[in-house]
Amino acid sequence: MSWKRSERLVDMTHYLLNHPREIIPLSFFTERYQAAKSSISEDLAIVKEIFSRKGIGDLMTIPGAAGGVRFFVSVKEEDVKLFVKELLAMIGRPDRLLPGGYLYMADIVGNPKIMDKVGQLFAAKFGRADIDAVMTVATKGIPLAFATARYLSVPVVIVRRDSKITEGSTVSINYVSGSAKRIQTMVLSKKSLKEGSRVLIVDDFMKAGGTINGMISLLKEFQATYAGICVLAEVENVKERLVDQYLSVIKITKIDEKNKKIEVEEGNFFQFGE
Amino acid sequence: MSWKRSERLVDMTHYLLNHPREIIPLSFFTERYQAAKSSISEDLAIVKEIFSRKGIGDLMTIPGAAGGVRFFVSVKEEDVKLFVKELLAMIGRPDRLLPGGYLYMADIVGNPKIMDKVGQLFAAKFGRADIDAVMTVATKGIPLAFATARYLSVPVVIVRRDSKITEGSTVSINYVSGSAKRIQTMVLSKKSLKEGSRVLIVDDFMKAGGTINGMISLLKEFQATYAGICVLAEVENVKERLVDQYLSVIKITKIDEKNKKIEVEEGNFFQFGE
Numbered sequence: 001m002s003w004k005r006s007e008r009l010v011d012m013t014h015y016l017l018n019h020p021r022e023i024i025p026l027s028f029f030t031e032r033y034q035a036a037k038s039s040i041s042e043d044l045a046i047v048k049e050i051f052s053r054k055g056i057g058d059l060m061t062i063p064g065a066a067g068g069v070r071f072f073v074s075v076k077e078e079d080v081k082l083f084v085k086e087l088l089a090m091i092g093r094p095d096r097l098l099p100g101g102y103l104y105m106a107d108i109v110g111n112p113k114i115m116d117k118v119g120q121l122f123a124a125k126f127g128r129a130d131i132d133a134v135m136t137v138a139t140k141g142i143p144l145a146f147a148t149a150r151y152l153s154v155p156v157v158i159v160r161r162d163s164k165i166t167e168g169s170t171v172s173i174n175y176v177s178g179s180a181k182r183i184q185t186m187v188l189s190k191k192s193l194k195e196g197s198r199v200l201i202v203d204d205f206m207k208a209g210g211t212i213n214g215m216i217s218l219l220k221e222f223q224a225t226y227a228g229i230c231v232l233a234e235v236e237n238v239k240e241r242l243v244d245q246y247l248s249v250i251k252i253t254k255i256d257e258k259n260k261k262i263e264v265e266e267g268n269f270f271q272f273g274e
Numbered sequence: 275m276s277w278k279r280s281e282r283l284v285d286m287t288h289y290l291l292n293h294p295r296e297i298i299p300l301s302f303f304t305e306r307y308q309a310a311k312s313s314i315s316e317d318l319a320i321v322k323e324i325f326s327r328k329g330i331g332d333l334m335t336i337p338g339a340a341g342g343v344r345f346f347v348s349v350k351e352e353d354v355k356l357f358v359k360e361l362l363a364m365i366g367r368p369d370r371l372l373p374g375g376y377l378y379m380a381d382i383v384g385n386p387k388i389m390d391k392v393g394q395l396f397a398a399k400f401g402r403a404d405i406d407a408v409m410t411v412a413t414k415g416i417p418l419a420f421a422t423a424r425y426l427s428v429p430v431v432i433v434r435r436d437s438k439i440t441e442g443s444t445v446s447i448n449y450v451s452g453s454a455k456r457i458q459t460m461v462l463s464k465k466s467l468k469e470g471s472r473v474l475i476v477d478d479f480m481k482a483g484g485t486i487n488g489m490i491s492l493l494k495e496f497q498a499t500y501a502g503i504c505v506l507a508e509v510e511n512v513k514e515r516l517v518d519q520y521l522s523v524i525k526i527t528k529i530d531e532k533n534k535k536i537e538v539e540e541g542n543f544f545q546f547g548e
Contacts, residue, residue: 005280006279006320007324009280009283009284010283010284010287010320010321011324011328013288014287014291014328017288017291046284049281050285051284054285054288056288098439098442100439102440103440104440104441104442104465105440106440106441107466110431110466111429112420112424112427112429113427115420139413139432139434140440142413142416143420143430146421147420153386155384155385155386156384157384158380158384158413160413165372165373165374165376166372166376166378166379166380166414168372168378191378192380192384
């Protein structure tokens with residue numbers, strides 16, 4: 001059964017969106033649509049143009065016999081500016097303040113649209129890097145880690161605070177939490193990460209960076225390395241930052257419990273190099 | 275700037291896939307593409323045909339002045355059969371057996387492609403129902419809950435086993451775990467669920483159903499109700515099942531620790547009514 005161009009474009013768009021970073025040979029499409037290579041190339045040129053125009057992603061063409069296309073998610077700076085502005089308004093709401101100066105974030109972390117957008121930002125920055133897995137720590141980092149991993153086509157590795165029988169044998173480390181200076185434990189199932197993996201670390205929140213530092217120590221136990229660190233929110237004015245290179249979407253500059261004020265601003269996303 | 279049909283189709287496909295279940299007025303598209311209503315209707319007919327042919331989803335047209343389109347995710351039975359078959363082969367591998375007859379599932383739960391597919395199945399069955407949120411319990415249900423919620427355009431509500439300071443005031447209940455007959459606690463932040471919500475309960479694993487029963491009790495505290503129960507894997511041969519109506523993708527029929535054999539088969543997905 002042969003397909004019309006209009007039909008191919010709909011299916012091709014869906015297919016590419018669902019297979020980010022994978023190398024798709026042109027022959028896959030010529031067979032799928034019973035169409036000539038030249039027609040498929042023209043289709044892909046249209047998809048590429050629109051993906052670029054709307055800030056959906058980059059379609060990279062790989063020439064040669066083993067060639068094909070790869071879709072990398074991207075973002076448009078103006079869209080990100082708008083999204084971050086909305087996020088700042090949401091997070092700055094005084095009713096978010098909890099006793100002790102903590103912020104209620106469950107509604108943000110529980111919103112798939114927001115998680116998806118943030119995951120897209122992280123994947124846009126790190127999509128071209130050599131990454132085998134996304135790592136996070138249970139519980140609140142999980143949605144963001146999955147949103148990111150979906151755009152990178154890699155698995156998620158979830159570190160826990162406690163060992164569970166359903167994890168099998170585990171590797172555990174002790175680390176010092178940066179802000180409270182308490183000794184804590186982190187556990188990762190032995191099976192869950194291959195030796196030598198390149199990992200993107202993702203979390204919802206970073207104060208001094210103790211938890212992220214703990215994940216870095218854990219990676220060493222697996223002879224693994226990190227390709228980058230991404231957090232949704234960082235807290236400024238931390239005396240001793242344990243982590244130096246990271247990407248943040250928003251920055252919490254002040255929490256004034258007494259006057260019920262939260263001050264937030266853009267994170268380092270726009271200053272962050274590729 | 276006016277758009278060609280081929281260009282509109284690429285962007286429209288992306289837009290619809292990212293806005294499941296939302297009512298999108300035709301005027302949104304006529305303005306976005308500077309095109310006549312008749313052209314947009316023709317575009318949508320093409321998208322509808324391909325979405326149906328490839329089992330991507332149903333495009334529902336809402337006639338009248340306030341009309342528009344709604345995209346509901348769907349699945350093709352033959353694709354689901356194939357997917358479940360692959361999943362059964364993965365889960366039936368003897369190296370998954372842990373001491374005590376537990377199964378290692380972290381690789382399945384950590385795979386965004388599998389979680390996405392399962393979420394699509396759940397959303398295909400419950401997409402037309404009146405659902406305000408997806409509920410799950412930390413930790414392993416979270417990826418599946420998000421994958422489902424993304425296809426339903428609703429938030430995720432995460433129940434915890436312990437209360438955290440960052441949750442604010444909480445409601446907690448005690449429940450009896452079905453298999454171990456132990457009393458356990460479940461906690462949900464007061465802010466995280468509106469009174470009267472209709473909730474889809476999602477989890478990775480169900481034995482007797484104690485955890486799910488606990489979530490149902492918790493819903494009552496919020497004057498909320500459940501629209502359905504979806505689990506990735508159910509365990510058969512449970513003496514006393516605490517939950518009667520649920521959807522499962524796979525069924526674990528036997529775990530033979532001594533001979534290192536796991537027997538798995540299709541869940542009730544194909545028998546489950548809409």
